[in-house]
Amino acid sequence: MPRKKRPVYAIGLMSGTSADGVDGVVLEIADRGKLTIHSTVNRAYPKPIKDKIRRLIGRKISDAQQSENLDIELARHYAEAVCGLLETIDRKKVSVIGCHGQTIHHSPHSDPPFSLQIGDGAELARLANIAVVTDFRSADLAVGGQGAPLAPAFHQAAFASKAEHRSVVNIGGIANITFLPAVDKSAAASDAECNVSRKGILKIMGFDTGPGNTLMDYWCRAHFDCDYDHNGELAESGTIQLDLLDMLLKDAYFAMPPPKSTGLEYFNARWLDEKLRLWEGREQATNTDILATLTALTAKTIADQVNALTPAAATAYVCGGGAKNRVLTALLKQQTTLIIETTAALGIDPQWVEAAAFAWMAYRTLNRLTSTLPSVTGASKPTIAGVISHP
Known part of the structure; x- marks a missing residue:
C-alpha cells in the first residue's frame, strides 16, 4: 500500500x-x-x-x-x-x-x-x-477575468457533493453565491477541468449578488451608534417598506448577467442616500423601517439567485457574518424552496470559510497549482x- x-x-x-x-x-x-x-x-x-x-x-x-x-x-x-x-x-x-x-x-x-x-x-x-x-x-x-469572486474553487474543494447540487452563499460586506453541481471531486477537483461545461454537464458558477451586510452596517453606524445589527434585532422591530424595496431592486446591477462582481465603490452610503432622496416615503419611515428594508434587499437579491441557480430539493449553505443575522436568514428561508443551512453542517463554521479559502489558495500557489475558475470570473x-x- x-x-x-x-x-x-x-x-x-x-x-x-x-x-x-x-x-x-x-x-x-x-x-x-x-x-x-x-x-x-x-x-x-x-x-x-x-x-x-x-x-x-x-x-x-x-x-x-x-x-x-x-x-x-x-x-x-x-x-x-x-x-x-x-x-x-x-x-x-x-x-x-x-x-x-x-x-x-x-x-x-x-x-x-x-x-x-x-x-x-x-x-x-x-x-x-x-x-x-x-x-x-x-x-x-x-x-x-473579474478577479472575483475567488472563493468558489475552494467551495468546490471543500463542499461539493456527489449526491446533490448545492449552493454556497457568502454574506460578507458584499454577498456572493457559488453553484456546485453534483460532481466526483476526485475526478475534477482542481484545475481547468472542474469548470469545463461539456454537453449535458452542469458547470460551477459564482458571482456577487450585490450588497450583503455593507448597507445595513452603514445604516447602523449612521443612525444607531453601533457597527452592525446584532442578530437582526434592530431590523426585527421595523417594517419592510415595499415601495422602497422595489425601487432598490431596480438598480441595473441586479439585472446584469454573470460574470459580475462588485464592492463598496458601488454599493455604499452615496448609493443609498441617492436612492432615499428619490423615495417619496422617506419622511414617514423610521430608521428601523429602512434597516428592515435593507435587510430584505440583501435577502431578496440572494434568494432570487439561489432559486435561479439551484435545482429544487437541493441545499444552500450560508457562511460569512450574515449567517448570524437571524432575520436575514429567516427571510432567505421564506423566499426559497431550498433547504437553508450554514456551512457548519459541512464541517466549517461560517465565520472561517473565507480565511480557509485563502489558506487553500496560498497552498496551491506555492505548489504552482491554479485556483481560479473561468466559469466564475469570465477569464x-x-x-x-x-x-x-x-x-
Missing part, C-alpha cells in the same frame, strides 16, 4: 469588505485533499485603523504616505493574528500564509481593470518568518493566483 502523506498546514487571513478586523485560520490539508480547520483567531481592527480604512475607501485620504503607512500597519496587525495562531501549532509545520489583504477598490470594468488590496506581504513575511501569498486577484484580471483560463513574498 502507498504510504499515507503527512498533512500540510497553511494559514489563511481574511479582511472582509466590512472592514471590522481580520479572521485567521490554520487549515490542515490532509491526504486526498481533506480540509480541516485546525485553529482560529479573530483580531478586530483598532478604531484608528478602522477609521483610516474607511477614509481611504471613501477617497478621503489623498496623501501617499498615509496610505503607505496603513499598508504597513495592516501587515503588522496581521502578524499579530499569525502569532496567535502559531501558539497552537509548530511554526515549522506551516508552509505558507495566504493573506487576502484589505480591499480598497475593486474595478473590473475600468480601463485597465484593477483590484487593490493593502497589507504589505513582504513585511508580513519578515515578521512571521513564513512565506506569504498576497495579491490574489491580479492574475485573473490579467487574462480577462480566458485558470490562473495560479497571487504573489509570493519570502521571509
Whole structure:
C-alpha cells in the first residue's frame, strides 16, 4: 500500500469588505485533499485603523504616505493574528500564509481593470518568518477575468457533493453565491477541468449578488451608534417598506448577467442616500423601517439567485457574518424552496470559510497549482493566483 502523506498546514487571513478586523485560520490539508480547520483567531481592527480604512475607501485620504503607512500597519496587525495562531501549532509545520489583504477598490470594468488590496506581504513575511501569498486577484484580471469572486474553487474543494447540487452563499460586506453541481471531486477537483461545461454537464458558477451586510452596517453606524445589527434585532422591530424595496431592486446591477462582481465603490452610503432622496416615503419611515428594508434587499437579491441557480430539493449553505443575522436568514428561508443551512453542517463554521479559502489558495500557489475558475470570473483560463513574498 502507498504510504499515507503527512498533512500540510497553511494559514489563511481574511479582511472582509466590512472592514471590522481580520479572521485567521490554520487549515490542515490532509491526504486526498481533506480540509480541516485546525485553529482560529479573530483580531478586530483598532478604531484608528478602522477609521483610516474607511477614509481611504471613501477617497478621503489623498496623501501617499498615509496610505503607505496603513499598508504597513495592516501587515503588522496581521502578524499579530499569525502569532496567535502559531501558539497552537509548530511554526515549522506551516508552509505558507495566504493573506487576502484589505480591499480598497475593486474595478473590473475600468480601463485597465484593477483590484487593490493593502497589507504589505513582504513585511508580513519578515515578521512571521513564513512565506506569504498576497495579491490574489491580479492574475485573473490579467487574462480577462473579474478577479472575483475567488472563493468558489475552494467551495468546490471543500463542499461539493456527489449526491446533490448545492449552493454556497457568502454574506460578507458584499454577498456572493457559488453553484456546485453534483460532481466526483476526485475526478475534477482542481484545475481547468472542474469548470469545463461539456454537453449535458452542469458547470460551477459564482458571482456577487450585490450588497450583503455593507448597507445595513452603514445604516447602523449612521443612525444607531453601533457597527452592525446584532442578530437582526434592530431590523426585527421595523417594517419592510415595499415601495422602497422595489425601487432598490431596480438598480441595473441586479439585472446584469454573470460574470459580475462588485464592492463598496458601488454599493455604499452615496448609493443609498441617492436612492432615499428619490423615495417619496422617506419622511414617514423610521430608521428601523429602512434597516428592515435593507435587510430584505440583501435577502431578496440572494434568494432570487439561489432559486435561479439551484435545482429544487437541493441545499444552500450560508457562511460569512450574515449567517448570524437571524432575520436575514429567516427571510432567505421564506423566499426559497431550498433547504437553508450554514456551512457548519459541512464541517466549517461560517465565520472561517473565507480565511480557509485563502489558506487553500496560498497552498496551491506555492505548489504552482491554479485556483481560479473561468466559469466564475469570465477569464480566458485558470490562473495560479497571487504573489509570493519570502521571509
